Amino acid sequence: MSVTGLDAGVEKVTATPRRLRLSPLQWVGVGLGAVLVLSILRVVTGANDVDSSGLLIAAFGLAVPIALAGLGGLWSERAGVVNIGLEGMMILGTWGAGFLGYHLGPWWGLVGAVIGGAVGGLIHAIATVTFGVDHIVSGVALNIVALGFAKYLSVRFFSTLPGGGPTQSPPLEELPTISIPGLSDALGELEQKHIFFISDLAGVLRAFCTNVSVVTILAVLLFIATAYILWRSTFGLRLRSVGESPVAAESLGVNVLRYKFLAVLVSGGLAGLGGGFLALVAANVFRDGQTGGRGYIGLAAMIFGNWRPGGLMAGSVLFGYTDAAQLRGGGTTVHAFLLLLAVLLIGIGIWQIVRKGRVVQGVIALVVGVIVGAWYALTDIVPPELSSTLPYVTTLLVLAFASQRLRMPAADGQIYRKGEGH
Amino acid sequence: MSTFSPRKLLLAVAAPVLALVVAFLVTSAILLLLGDPVVEVWQTILSWPKPRQLVQIVNGATVYYLSAVAVAVGFRMNLFNIGVDGQYRVAVFAGAAFAGQAWFPGPLNVLLTIVVAMVAGGLWASIAAYLKVRRGISEVISTIMLNAIATGVVQWLLLKVAVKQQGSNSISTKPIPESSQLDGLGLIPGATNKVYTLILLAVLVGALYWFVINKTRFGFDLRATGRSESAAVASGVKVPRMVVTTMIASGALAGLIGMPLLFGQDHSYGTTFQAGLGFAGIGIALLGRNHPLGIAAAALLWSFLDVQSNALQIRAGVASEVVFIIQGVILFAVVIAYELIRRADVRLEQQRVARELAATRSDASTPEGATA
């Protein structure tokens, strides 16, 4: 698929693709499979942090901003408005969280985050929906503008505050986290025993019930609410129709522009909330540049999830995991991933050649896989500068392999003017 | 490009002028809201620059111009190369490392470094091109990811070849020798500093951009693809190949961005090298509507605002970063104004055509309504 206008001759899926709709039970199976793979990796490489609960807690934590940004992207694109400006909305969210969070407390910080993001959404909505500017142009412009605004507002309002500076706010109060004490400790002990698979599973389960931020819970609730609203309510039907066929929707009396506008506002608010998480929970401070491209990764997670909340969540967890891995484990954990990547690439390469007959692509995959494997074997650690790129490399790899079977809303990116259909 | 007519000229100028007026008003409103001294801010910004500052403005504009042209090449084809930022950093690192080695004498070194930088930028861009053409990944996302990856990769490579700069804690590549440093041109009278020699490069790039896009077959194909991909395909354009060529060209041009700074000012690439030039280029390309002269005007404006805002802290008591607000509002106002004017232009022409045809043939059958 392509977010922009050019399709570049990529083979499009013309018939209905096999929709990957897994039942909840099947998702659990996928999850268990992932844990299995990780435990094997842990045992083989000795990098114990690979699926430690500490890492996973951080992973779920870092997944939240990505997931919220992606959820924002989902609302917007389901209404047919491409939102590249998620990063900018997130940035405004981090600032809003810092500002209100400092002056009025962390809960108000969340409100500030949503407002900040919504302001970004408002600008994008006015430009694209009211004035019909190209969606990508507006989104890119918004990112530039939001970055600049946040820089200035930061200098203007934070430099004189105690503990603050031109590029960061003073430290912010924490929001509460939730743990289930008994279970958490018991699982912790089990984890320390390093039994193959059982300990890993314990680690995973421990991450679900330890130090879970209220914002994480809020995010999960928002996901459930989105799934319900968009797919089981009148409002959601109309919103989605606007993204699938605005002409049909308008002919049936749906106010297309109003739904688009609303969707983009909600999109901004959600992305802003993601920024709020970064400022209030992940770092307890607003810092210039703390979004680090997560708005775009959220967009990638949305694409990976085929514009549905379930897949989006899975994608976010994946990306959050890589984010946490490089932040915490640094060199050794990332180094272990090299082995995993090498094995995957070699496997894909063989499959491409044998099952699909695509020799050139298969050979490329094989060669790259071997190179990565050699890299693993010849080094002990991946230098921190390179391991910092892990989330972005993963995003590219995931998109490269998932892109082909996706189906975006039919009128996504279309600039719509009232009365256009006739 | 249609014929030169008063109406066309008026419309072309109307959008930016309208936008600037709106931007002025909106920015003032924002400043008021934030409690900043509006009048002093505008006084500082709109004051006539001293000769020294004029040179800074021209130099800044030179770099911005190169960045914007690199982006504009892609924009004309509906290809959004947001990765200019990463491409130029990879390129200037490669160039600086090469130039520092001084394997070749003075002027030849300069020339070859430019080639190295273009190749490096083009190669980095080709990754995104491959991903788009082969795997269908939007270049918007892939180039942004590559920007972040470039940061890490360049940082790592820099550590490998690093040389400590005298008198500071920052590291950089080996400084280029005196013989390769370009002193600059004394174009502005009364200024102690000089305009980058490589402004000539920028002018050359601009001329080439104009020529290739408007006068060659390749440029026609490029513009056709940007206007209507389906029509371009039916007309024989091989779109995947165009995407690759254009992305690589855009990346190669991005590679030039750091050259004036490298040869005329910093003489090496390090952690303090100017960042964010890629994103500024995107804004300027949008402002200049991807037109070689428009971009020049926009680059000068952007640079003007940059330089003038330096004095804001002292003269108005406002942080110089407020210029970001001004630039941001201008960008949005212009983008919206362009869209409105473009629409009005299309509508006006349709009406004019219908009128003229109805007048010349009295019993013409009723036209089939709007054809778009």
Place this chain on the structure above:
Amino acid sequence: MVGRDVLRPGPTNHPPGLLSGPGRGVVAITAAPARPDGTSDAHPAVQLEGITKRFPGVVANKDIGFSVARGTVHAIVGENGAGKSTLMKILYGVQRPDEGSISIDGRVVDLHSPADAIAAGIGMVFQHFQLADNFTVLENVVLGAEKLHGIGDAARREITRISDEYGLDVDPDALVDDLGVGARQRIEILKVLYRGAKIIILDEPTAVLVPQEVDELFDNLRELKSEGLTVLFISHKLDEVLSVADSITVIRRGTTVDTVDPSSVNARQLAELMVGAELPTPQTEESTVTDRVVLRIEDIVLAGAGAGRNVLDGISLTIHAGEVLGIAGVEGNGQAELVEVIMGMREPTSGLVFLGDTDISDWRTREIREAGVAYIPEDRQRHALLLEAPLWENRILGHQTEEPNVRGFIINSAGAKADTERIVKEYDVRTPSINVKAGSLSGGNQQKLIVGREMSHQPKVLVAAHPTRGVDVGAQSSIWDIIRQARRDGLAVLLISADLEELIGLSDTIEVILRGRLTGTFDPDTVTAEDLGAAMTGAAANPEETR
């Protein structure tokens, strides 16, 4: 019986005696059938008086007036560009009239939007269906009317009820993307019935249907009529209109000519009302077909996505110099893909294409066009024009490697401009200058420019897909003349069209395509619409496969 929907403009000429004058004429309606609820229709279901609508530079509707009795099928006929569409948009609330009034059941109504029209009991089925492909039938039907029966099981039951009552055969949970054209139209009808429409407007409903589907549609309409609903039906296909309508209003040049009783007119008279002129007789030309094979297609197979059936399943064709080969078929049976394969825009799974003796199967579009294959695409706005570029740049499009557009790799704008002036003159492209944007021209003039451009490079083959779609009658006639001239000049012409009249009038041979296969070869001089329609839908028991 082949309808005469193809007419050349000429001097105005009303045969006397048939009419009582222009404007609001005598309404001759068959006696309205008794309605189920037993009440008499004191007021007509729809009455229009003095409807006028102006756009910049053109008066689309002028003083239109007629009445429609409840429980009847009332047809509105007129040629392309007569103003029918605008009138229907006014009736559906999409446009507001500048003057005049609309009365529904005797009450004057002011329609500001489709919602108002729906509230007044009017439902519209557009010519171009307004359906979201990725939605189910249920979702498409309830959209905008969720208050009526919700969006869950109650809605599902109601849809099934309506479907059963009117014989529409619709599955609420089917995905629209999977459905064919006839089924989609029935969903559109169901949409309006779901909203309680009592007056249903159909805009050119048979444009995309094959004769057998047309009969099914008309049965549905009679069913609706018998239930007391009123049907307004826009068309330019006179024989169909005569077979199903109870009353016919003729519109010409934006105004009502007359309203007539179908039992008192025949197709010729109706046609004369529509254009106010004499009808042409079909031309019988000398055959110009030679022995020299110019385009040969051998056994082209194009696999479908996934494990689905082949889009093209062993197509073989031969076209000689001086021959027009027409391909008939309902849209979506592979014609578009066949054209793409020939033009090098799509790679077939297997099979060969020969231009003369040269194998061009592997050639890309540019090379094929340079070798002398002219192409008039089906969708000119998407494939043949750059709407925002001036005419002279559009002249270059498709031929940007050939003289006079280029010199080497530089664009020769002077040469292109001069040649564009020539094309504008020779092909009667009506435009104030060659610098206007292509999007400002009318459909017919755009198409004339495209045809002129394509014929300007000494082509050997002309691939014309629906060349007169959306084109006014004058331009249509010009384009047919050009195709006939090309035939005389020895070109091989591949003509793809949904207009049976066009196919029969221009072709030397007609092939029918169905589900990616050629299912019948016909001689235009002896074929009938029924035979063609049967081959196009596979309904014939013994499809001719003589070659």
